[in-house]
Amino acid sequence: MFSKALFKQSMKANWVKWVMATASTCIMLAIVIIVLGNLGINNIRDQLKEVFTQADQQTYLKTNAIDSYDLYLNAVDFENGVIMLSDSGMATVLWGFVTSNYDSAEQTFKRENPDITELSESDYEIIRNNAVDSTYTQIVGLIEMFPQYAENFNFEEDELKQLLYFLMLTYEDNKDLTGDTATSENIISALKERFGNYVYDNAYATALTQEDATEETAHASAMSARELASDAFACYDQQKSQAEVDGGTFVYDNDNFKTLANDYVNDMFYQQALLSFGTDGELSEEEQTEAEQMALAAKVMSNTAITTYEFWIQELTTDEEGLPLELTDEEYSDALSKAREEATKSITGQIDAEVSNALEELGNMDIYSLIIGSIFYRIAGLLMPMVFVIMTANGLLAGQVDSGSMAYVLSTPTKRRTVTLTQMTYLIVSLFAMFALLTVTSVIAVWISGGNAFAINYSQILLFNLGAFLTMFAIAGFCFMCSAIFNRTKYSLGIGGGVTIFSLVCTILGLFGSSVVPSAMRIGAMDFFNYLSIVSLYDTVSIMAGSLAYLWKFAILLGIGIVCFIVGIFRFDKKDLPL
C-alpha cells in the first residue's frame, strides 16, 4: 500500500519547491514576530489604554471622595439630630415607646404564629413595622395631648417612621438597654453603634457590586467607611466639648462641618495614597518624594471633586441671589445626583460618547494579534504553502497522467491505490514537516521576544501553527482530489489552484469586514467574503480571545481534508488513464 521508491521519486521532484516555500515562510514569520516585537508597535495602543485606565481611576477616586464627604456630613447630621433629641429629654421618652411597642409586637407575632420557633429576618421586619406603626400612633396621640412636644417632633411622617425603624433596629441590637440602664448617654452610644453598623452594611453591599471585589476587599472598605463615620462623630463631639469648655453654647454650623469634612477626606486620600506606595522606612528619599507628589495629586483631585460637587449643589439648589429654591424631595435628590455626576466626570467623560467609544476600541485593539494572527497566519504565511500545495498536488497525479510518465509507475506491479496513498502520504508529510519547522521558528521567535510575557503566548502560537496546518491540510485534500479526478493538468490546476487562490483573495477582502479591524476602519459589507473562503474556518480571533469556537472549526477543516483525500483515492482507482 506504500511504495518507498515512488515516495523518493516525489521527494526528488518536489524538494526545491518545498525548501523555497518553507524557508520563505519561516523567514517572514521570524521577521514579523521578532522585528515587530522590538519595534514596540503596541506603544500607542498602550498609551491610549492608559488614558482610559487613568480616566477610570480618576472617576473612581472622585466618586470615593464625594462618597466619603457625604458620609462624613451625614454622620455629623445624624449625631446632631440624636444629640438634639437627647438634650430635649425626648430620647428616653422615645426609647420607652420603642422598647415597649417592640416587645408587645414581638409577643403578638409569636402568639399568632406558635409554630415558628426561630424568627427569620422577614419575621423581624414584620415585628419592626408593627412596632413602628403603633409607636407612631402613640407619638401622634401624645403631640395632640401635649402640643409643646410638637417642636421636637418636627418631622414628616416618612421621616419619623424611618427614625423609628432605625430605633427598632437599635433596640434589637441592645435588648438589655431598658429600665435604669436606658440613660440618654447609653441610648446615644447605642444609636451611634447602630449607625456604624448601618454604614458598614451599606458600604459592604456597595463594594461587593464592584468588579473583581472579594469579601475581603469589601470588608476592608466597609470598615474604613465605618471608621470614617466614627471619626465624624468624634469631630462633632470635639466641636461640642470645645464649645462647652469655651463657655459658650454649641451651635451646629453646617458650613463649618463641610469645610472640616473636605479637609478630612482630602487628608484621608493623601494618607491612603502614601500608604499604597509603602511605608516610610521602605522607601528611598527619591521614592518618598515621588510618593508624596502622587499623594498630593490625589489630595488635590479629591479637593477638586468635593469643591465641584458643592459648587453644583449650590448652583442647582439656589437661585441667582443665593437663596434656596423651593424644591420637592425628588427634585432635590435629582439635583444631588446631577451635581455628583458633574463632579466625578473624567477627561474621557467630557468627549462625545461615539468618539470616546471608537478611541477606547482603538485602545483595546491588539496590533500584534491582528498582524500575526489575522494577517500573517491567515494570509501571508499561507500563500507560499498554498503555491507549493497547488503545484505539488497537481504534479503528483494529474501532471504525471497528462504527460504520460505515470505509465512507467503503473507498468510495474504497483497498484493505483499504492500510487495514490504514497502520493497522499508525501503531500501530508511534506506539509507537516513544513509546519513543524514553522512552529519551531515561531516558538523561538516568541522566546526571543519575551516568551509568555509577549503579546502572544506559547500556547497561542502553537494553536496558530496547528490551525494553519489544518487549513493547508484541507486545501491539500481539495487540490489532491482535483489532481486525482482530472487527467489534464489544465483542469486540475485550474480548479484546485483556482479555488485555493480565490479563498486566499476572499480572506484578504474579508479582513476589512472582520471584527479584528477597529470599527472606524471596518466595512461591514466586506464580511461577506469571509463566507466564501475555506480559510474562514481557521479562527485566529477565537484563539486570541481564548474561546473554544476554534475547536469545532478545526474539526471541520480536518473533515474536509479527509473526505477530499478519500474521494480522490477512490476516483483514481476507477477512472480511465490515457497512458
Added chain:
Amino acid sequence: MEYVIEAKHLTKDYGDKRGIFDLNFSIAKGEVFGFVGTNGSGKTTTIRHIMGFLKAQEGSVTVMGLDSWKNSCEIKKYVEYVPGEIAFPDLNDGNSFLKAQAELLGLQNMDYANYLVDRLQLDPSANLKRMSKGMKQKTAIVAAFMADKDILILDEANTGLDPLMRETFTELLLEEKKKGKTILMSSQSFDELEQVCDRVALIFNGHIIDIAKLSDIKNSEYKDYKIEFTTREEYLKFKRLKYEIVRDQEKYNQVTIKIKNSDINRLFNVLKNYHLKFMSEVKYNLEKYFKKVLAEEYLRQEEELKQSKEKDISEKTKEEIKFEKHENKRQVKKANEEEKSEKFFNKPKVKAEKKENKRQIKEIKTIKKDILKSDKKYKKKMKKDSKKGGKNVQ
C-alpha cells in the same frame, strides 16, 4: 491452446465513430503479434485496455487468464510495456530514472539492463529533458526490457530510432522471441513487423479488418511476375493466353500476372517463344497484402455509402446494373486503389481523420470516374487494334 492475451468483444466507444469496436483476438504463448493501422485507428486504445489503464465498455481483455482491468496490478508481474508517448518522471538523468524504475520493479540485478544499455548504445547519464526522441525511446526500451518478464507490449517502440538502431532493435526483438516471450507490438514499419511477427492484425477505424498469418504470405501458393515484351504484338498475344492478370500497363507493354507455383514451368515454356525485355518476381509482402485488404475495405465502405444513398433515389434495376458494372471493373480498380493506399500509408499524421477519410472517399470517386473514362477509351482502342491486327494477320 492456451492464450496469453485474449480480447473478447472489446469495445470502447468515444463517440463520433472513434474508439474500438468489438475486437476479438488472442495471442498464444511465445507468439509475436503485430498491430498495424492508420493513425487513430485504435491501436493504442487497445493496448491501454490490455495494460488495464482503460476500462472496457463491453467485452474484456485477459492477460494470463486474469482480467486486465480488475487485476491490473497482478498482470504487471508478467508484462513489460513501452508506452507510445515518451514522457519521463521529473528526474534528472537516465541513470536515476532506470534506478527508480528498477526499485519499483523490485529489480536487484542490473546486469541485463547494462547489457541492453550497451546493445542500444545508450548513454544513460544524459539529462532526461535534453534527450533526443531516439535517446528517450532507447531509455524507455531499456526501462521496459530490463525486467525480463514474459510478455512484452510495445506501442510503436521503434519510432525515432535511426535506421541502424532500428535493425539492432529488431534483432533484440528476435532475441526476446527466441527466449520464448510473447510479444504484442504496434508499429508503422512493415519491415519490422514482417521480420518479427507471427501474425499481424490490421485495425481500421476501430475494427480489426484482417489478421494475417505471415507464414501464409511468405509461403504463398501464388506468385506475381511482371513481364515486359519488346513488341506490342507479342504483348497482345500473351494477353490472349488467359493468365490471371493482376496489373496491365499497356503503355509499356507490361503485364503482371499471378501464377501458381506449380505452373511456373509451364509459363517458362510459353515464354520461350516470346521476346522479353525483362521479367521479375513481384514480392508478395505484408505491405502489399494489407494495401490490398485496405483497398477492398475502402471499396466496400464506399459501396455501402452509395448503396444507402441510391436506395432512396433510384430503382432497383439501375442499382443492379451498376452493381454488375462494378463487379466487372473490380480487378482494374483494385490495382489503382493499391496505389491510393500506398500514398495513404506514407502520409504523416493527420489532424482530423474524419475529414481525411471523407476526402479520400471523394478522391476515390474521382479516380473511379477517370478509370471509367479510360476504360471506354481502351475498349475503343482495343476494337481498332484487333481490326488492324486481324488485317495484318490476314
